[in-house]
Amino acid sequence: MESKKQTKIGRPRTIDRNHLLDLAEKIVVEHGAPSLTIDALAKAANITKGGVQYCFGNKEGLLNAMLERWGMIFDKEVSAQRKGRTDAHSHIAAYIRVTRDSDPLRDSRFAAMLASLDPSSDHLDKTREWYRQQLHGLDVSTQQGRDSRLAFIANEGAFLLRSFQLFDLNEEEWQQIYHDIEKLLPEETHE
Numbered sequence: 001m002e003s004k005k006q007t008k009i010g011r012p013r014t015i016d017r018n019h020l021l022d023l024a025e026k027i028v029v030e031h032g033a034p035s036l037t038i039d040a041l042a043k044a045a046n047i048t049k050g051g052v053q054y055c056f057g058n059k060e061g062l063l064n065a066m067l068e069r070w071g072m073i074f075d076k077e078v079s080a081q082r083k084g085r086t087d088a089h090s091h092i093a094a095y096i097r098v099t100r101d102s103d104p105l106r107d108s109r110f111a112a113m114l115a116s117l118d119p120s121s122d123h124l125d126k127t128r129e130w131y132r133q134q135l136h137g138l139d140v141s142t143q144q145g146r147d148s149r150l151a152f153i154a155n156e157g158a159f160l161l162r163s164f165q166l167f168d169l170n171e172e173e174w175q176q177i178y179h180d181i182e183k184l185l186p187e188e189t190h191e
Helices: 017-031 038-045 049-056 059-082 088-100 104-115 122-134 143-163 171-182
Strands: none
Touching (some): 017 038, 038 059, 088 122, 088 171, 104 143, 143 171
């Protein structure tokens, strides 16, 4: 009688894409953007390079996935803060509230990702388009429109200064700055 070797067929191992994105953000924050490679992410996740490539293709795909995930999360939070209002001023007010109440660690991860973008890359073009969409519909021929645009720009400046730890602010100072920024917005958009 011939003996047959039995091959055990199990469920294929799955890769948690969000876990990989979390690890990629951590690499960027702890070691800098140049340290984020497919190999470094594979080692951090204890999987093969092929596993990372299966999820993202290459480093460009990984960066794109990181930016898309952050944008979707942020956009969802802004949408919730809008409370059904659809005008441009309400969008900017909601955007500013989300930034005001954001987690500094998450912000520093996103800022580090932005800093890693190659100025000639497609990612930077997508980020520029995302920012254009944030101001979509704002009538800057009016003083109210220009004030809302200024509030948006001040918001982004405060966000970047805090994220890169260039501006040492405690929570009370952070909230005071946002109180001042929000004064630039139309009264009906205030909380």
